[in-house]
Amino acid sequence: MEAVCTFCGNVCDDVEFDVEKQKGKRFCPLGLSKFQKKERIKSPMIDGKEVSYEEAIEKAAEILVNAKRPLLYGWASTVNEAIRLGVILTEIVGGVYDQCASVCHAPGTLATIEEGLPGGTLGSVKNRADMVIFWGSNPMEAHPRHPTRYSVHAKGYLIKDRKDRKVVVVDVRRTRTAKLADKFIQVKPGYDFAVISALRAIIKGEDIEVDEVGGVPKEQLIELAEDMKNAKYGVIFYGLGVTQSRGRDRTVENAIKLIQLLNRTTRWIIWPMRGHYNVVGAGEVPAWEVGYQYAIDFSRGYPRFSPAEFSAVEMLLRRDCDAMMVVASDPAAHFPRKAVEHMKNIPVIQIDPFPNLTTLLSNVVIPSAVAGIEAEGTAYRMDVIPLRVKKLVDSEFWSDEKILEELLKKVEELKG
């Protein structure tokens, strides 16, 4: 059956999956392993005891209503319809909404707040980009089909052949993606900001007056700057190598300024390589519903945005939440140990198809259908292109949307 993959931010919409035979076509190994059968949470549970959906939802509602400041976190691996209900639920219980971006691509959002986001869709890259730079991103391992579908080998309106395109990888180590590239530039860890500043200076026609910047020889920088100036349509795809190393949002901001500069004489765009298949939706939906993308507090009855206060990790480290609901994510596996410790001390509700470390410390566990296989809904690819992910097979599991709808009803009932 024709499917839309719900693993990474590529959201490949050309795949096929045969549920009976458990066989897929055109999938990458990461996507296929998500679609193939694996261990599931078998039943709703309260404190490890199997219960019905209704009982688990009632208990979850009680926890959320009785909490002074619940944290509702996750959302990157579910569909917009569920996310929207989650945002409204957070508003009603006066809690805090946060999503996975706060521990990965949020610095890119902060940079957008400073300088905007001069970008384009992946189709623009495929059709027009004669120069592609992967900066601190490694699609061969994180987004395996990105190079063939969109960026390296993809053929389009103006780009007819791999030879029509120059591919550069800038990273701290020679990644698998670097092997695809025409040029690899190795930066000393933490020196991306300086390298970008040097490129800006050179492109402006200034002399950088040093022999190397961040481990990159001056001649190599000048050559890269020339290539960038001479490109007709270039793109920088940046990844966690930029957002989670020294400089973070400031580095992204600097890169955006570089793009602004290049657009005075030619065309360039920049775009983040977003991870989970709908982490973009987890930011876009709250943006239209309540005005912000992440780290949103409703304790005053209206939304407030403050990443340093209302990001999930910060909330947990300060022990600022007295209950937590985790939807489609695994913070217990990825958050700092101190943050996870607070999760052990407060009631935790989990909604997820698959058991993970968070399951082990959750008081209420609600299994859900896998979006893209057992449930449909809308997801946003990394470039905010909306795609409807499909339901391929019936399931006894409730969809995230249905669970949240019932939970919302229950909460409204309890609050009167």
Place this chain on the structure above:
Amino acid sequence: MHHMLWIKNGIVIDPKNKIDGEKMDIFVKNGKIVEESEVKKDECKVIDASNKLVVAGGVEMHAHIAGSKINTGRTMRPEEMRVVRQTANKLRATVGRVLLTSPAIGYEYARMGYTTAVEAANPPIGSLHTHEELDAIPILDKAALPVFGNWHPVLKFVAEKDFEKLKAFIVWALERTKGFGVKVVNPGGIEAWMYGKNCRNLDDEVPGFGITPRDIITSLIRANEELDLPHSVHLHCNNLGNPGNYQTTVESIKLAAGFKNDKRQVLHVTHVQFNAYGGSSWRDVCSGVEDIAKTVNSMDNVTIDMGAAIFGHATAMTGDAPFQFVLHRLLGAKWSNKDSEIEGGAGIVPIMYLPKNPVHALQWAIGLELGLMVDSDKVVLTTDYPNGGPFTEYPYVMAMLMSKKMREKELEKVHQYVQKATNLPAIDTERTLYEVIHMTRSLPARILGLENKGHLGIGADADIAIYNINPNEIDPSTQYEVIDKEFRRAAYTIKAGDIIVENGVILKETWGRTFWIDARSKASPEIIDSDLNEFFNYYSIKRRNFGVKEEWIRNPERMGVR
């Protein structure tokens, strides 16, 4: 919900039905306006509208209210979200200064007595996103206009002069995007932007296609008219935002000559304020309204909307990506850009209109000149939200159009440059209440082809606004403050027969419909089937995944074309 309403003793202004300040009763049943004999009076909910103005709900025909542009605007401007309009209670919390959240958009329009709003520029591949956001806007009836003017299939069929295929493509695209009409933004200019260029004149060549903006506009008007769609081509002209651009606008308007439609205009030119500049640089820029007004007034098949500029904050967001880059450079402001597949692009830049800035004062004056110098049957009140400013300032614009005295007072506060660069100080025209109601209701409804909107005749949708204004007693010329105040908060807003607002307070949240145009009776997309397959080689998604199904929309309403 009361399924029957009796609006008693109101003073009705209903331009479509030529009613000007008559004391009348209006009856509502099942969401429609009906004859008195249709209702049982003792079962009616009675609204006492004595000494109050009763009009149709306002119709917003051009605002950016849903989709990737406004949402990127929200994301890049958290500073916009610190204005709290309403805390969460039985209704949603709403925030936003000029850029509003989706719930706030629905509530604020309804508070003003507006009940229908059209998203003015939908990037086709983002249609599902646009519809998700429209679905998050409560109360209003809605629609979205997909953008066509830089879409490769359009450029190709125009180049081949293949009108049958062009028509088939429009029909296919409206069905797939669940779109309402043919929006054209800087035709050819966005394709040129992909090469770092623009098409500022009607005869500039579009790179790669051997055609010009002139070809695109005339071909799309012809195709739109042969399909006889409810709405005409809706054009954002080339050369937007540049001194001297009024000439391009006049030339573009004249392209409508030779086309005719008995029901409506054949070309709607939008947010003309941004396309009405004379002079040759920012140093000698001046108003170009006189020539534009003369041209529009001399033609019987063109309408415009103002795109008025309001002093204060705004966010420029348009499909006109090359212009947004120019604006970013001009202001030194942050800038978002989105090149979109083979469809076009968009840009977003924050802006603030300052009364003491000569250019901003000029823009403010030009918007008003358009509302005063163009026939009131041809110009709709808009701010091109959020480009010219917030739609919540419509009452200010209405009051300004109705009162020379108010204009004189306001002119004292703005840069003196407008005294020599515009005609505004010399204009004596004062729009009547009747004219302003037409410019905000019956006219936009007629332009859009929404027969049941914008009036109070039998069979119309029961979208009604009641204001604490007595048309027979008020003198808007001197009592402009009353006009400005009362149109901000309706005494009642009734949507589809439901009382939504009372004394400016939202009582309940309802969900309106989303109109889309099905013209498959006029042309079959089958003839472009293989062309479409070819085009989708240049998309990054499969053809089968392009578009929106009706069941994904909350309350879709298909409007067939006969």
